[in-house]
Amino acid sequence: xxxxxxxxxKSGGHRVLPAEVSVPDxxxxxxxxxxxxxxxxxxxxxxxxxxxxxxxxQDRRIxxxxxxxxxxxxxxxxxxxxxxxxxxxxVQGQIEHPSVVPVYDVGLGPDGMYFFTMKCVxxxxxxxxLRALRAGEDETGAAFSRHKLLTVFQSVxxxxxxxxxxxxxHRDLKPSNVMIGDFGQVQVLDWGLAKVLETEDLPADExxxxxxxxxxxxxxxxxxxxxxxxxxQAMGELDRIDAxxxxxxxxxxxxxxxTLTQLHPHET
Numbered sequence: 001x002x003x004x005x006x007x008x009x010k011s012g013g014h015r016v017l018p019a020e021v022s023v024p025d026x027x028x029x030x031x032x033x034x035x036x037x038x039x040x041x042x043x044x045x046x047x048x049x050x051x052x053x054x055x056x057x058q059d060r061r062i063x064x065x066x067x068x069x070x071x072x073x074x075x076x077x078x079x080x081x082x083x084x085x086x087x088x089x090x091v092q093g094q095i096e097h098p099s100v101v102p103v104y105d106v107g108l109g110p111d112g113m114y115f116f117t118m119k120c121v122x123x124x125x126x127x128x129x130l131r132a133l134r135a136g137e138d139e140t141g142a143a144f145s146r147h148k149l150l151t152v153f154q155s156v157x158x159x160x161x162x163x164x165x166x167x168x169x170h171r172d173l174k175p176s177n178v179m180i181g182d183f184g185q186v187q188v189l190d191w192g193l194a195k196v197l198e199t200e201d202l203p204a205d206e207x208x209x210x211x212x213x214x215x216x217x218x219x220x221x222x223x224x225x226x227x228x229x230x231x232x233q234a235m236g237e238l239d240r241i242d243a244x245x246x247x248x249x250x251x252x253x254x255x256x257x258x259t260l261t262q263l264h265p266h267e268t
Contacts, residue, residue, distance in 0.1 A: 020166040021094045021196055023087050036109040040068060040117075051075060051085060051192060056120060066104060070115040082114060084192065089116035091168055092191040099159035099186050121187050126152065126253075127175035134260050149257045152178065155186035157250060164243045167197040171241065173249035174228040175256065193223050195241060226266045228252045 040057040046067060047054045052075075057068045069089075075081045086106070093103030093116075106116040129149075132140035156178055160170060171193040179187040223241075224233040230248035232240040255263040 021091055021168050023090050023196055036115075040066075042068075048072075051081060057117075059117070065120045066117045067101075067120045068115055068117050070109060070113050073111065073113060076113055085114050087196075088192040088194065091194045091196060092118070095163050095166060095168060095191075097159050097162045099155050099188055100163070100191075101187050101189065121179050121181065121185075121189075123179050123181040123185070123187075125176050126178035126180060129180065130175055130256060130260060146258070151184075152180055152186050153250075153254060153257055156188055156253070159186075159188045160246050160250065163194075164246070169195040169197065169241060169243060170246050170249075171195055171223055171233070172225055172228075173246055173253065174225050175253060178253075197242070224249075227262050227264045 039061050040059060043056040043058060043065070045053060046056050050072075052069050052071045054067050054069045057066055058064075059066045071082065071085045089103055089106040092100060093106070096102070101118050101121055104117040104119070107114075109115040129140060129144050133144065156173075160173070163170060168191075170188070170191060172190060173188075177189045179185075179189055181187070223238065224230070226234075228249045230241075230245045232238075233245060252263040255261075
C-alpha cells in the first residue's frame with residue numbers, strides 16, 4: 001500500500017485486517033516476592049471475579065496508585081487459565097489507545113501468582129449511570145444527557161475500531177465494561193475474553209463466571225455476557241466470531257442508551 005497502511009483482505013464475505021497484536025508463548029518475568037511486597041503497598045480490593053482479584057496499590061518506586069490484577073490462587077493450577085490471564089495482560093498492553101487502560105508490568109509475584117499492573121481508572125461505569133437514569137436520579141440525568149451518552153458511545157466505538165484494526169476482538173462488550181471518568185475520559189475495560197485473529201484461540205474454560213452487577217460473563221463453550229452476546233456466541237460457535245461479534249454488542253449497548261431498557265432482558 002503506498003500510504004503504508006495494512007492491506008485489507010476478504011474473509012467469509014467481510015473485510016478484515018491481519019492481526020498486528022502478537023501473543024508470544026513466553027513465560028512472564030520472575031518477580032521476587034519480597035521485591036513485589038517492597039514495591040507495592042496494598043490499599044484496597046477493587047473487585048474480584050472468577051479469574052482474578054484487582055487491588056488498588058501504591059507503587060512506592062514511582063509514587064503513584066496503580067491497579068494490580070492477580071490470578072486467583074485456586075485458579076493458578078489450571079494451564080488454560082494461566083494462559084488466558086497472560087493473554088489478557090499482553091493484548092491489553094499492546095492496544096495503545098487513549099480509551100484502553102495501559103498495562104505497566106506483568107510477571108510472577110508472591111506465591112508464584114501471575115499478576116499485571118495497570119493504570120488505576122476512576123469514575124462510574126456506564127452500567128451504573130444507566131441504572132441511575134432508570135431510577136430517575138436528577139443529578140445523573142443532568143450530568144448525562146443523551147448527547148453525552150452518545151459521545152461516550154462514540155469513544156467506545158473508536159477504541160473497538162482501533163482494536164479491530166490490530167486484529168483483536170473484545171468479545172465481552174457491555175455497559176459494566178465501560179468506565180466514564182470525572183473529566184469525560186472513557187475506558188473500555190476487561191480484555192480477558194479477547195480473541196486475537198489469525199492466532200490459535202485458547203482452550204475453553206470449564207464454567208468460569210466473572211460476577212458483575214448486570215450479568216455473568218460466561219466462559220467455556222459460551223463466551224460472553226447474556227443480553228449482549230451475539231447469536232454465534234450464544235450458540236457456542238467460536239469459529240464464527242469476528243469483528244461483527246463486537247458490532248452486535250455495540251448495537252445492544254446503543255439500544256440501551258437510547259431506550260434505558262436492555263435489548264435482551266435476562267430475568268433467568
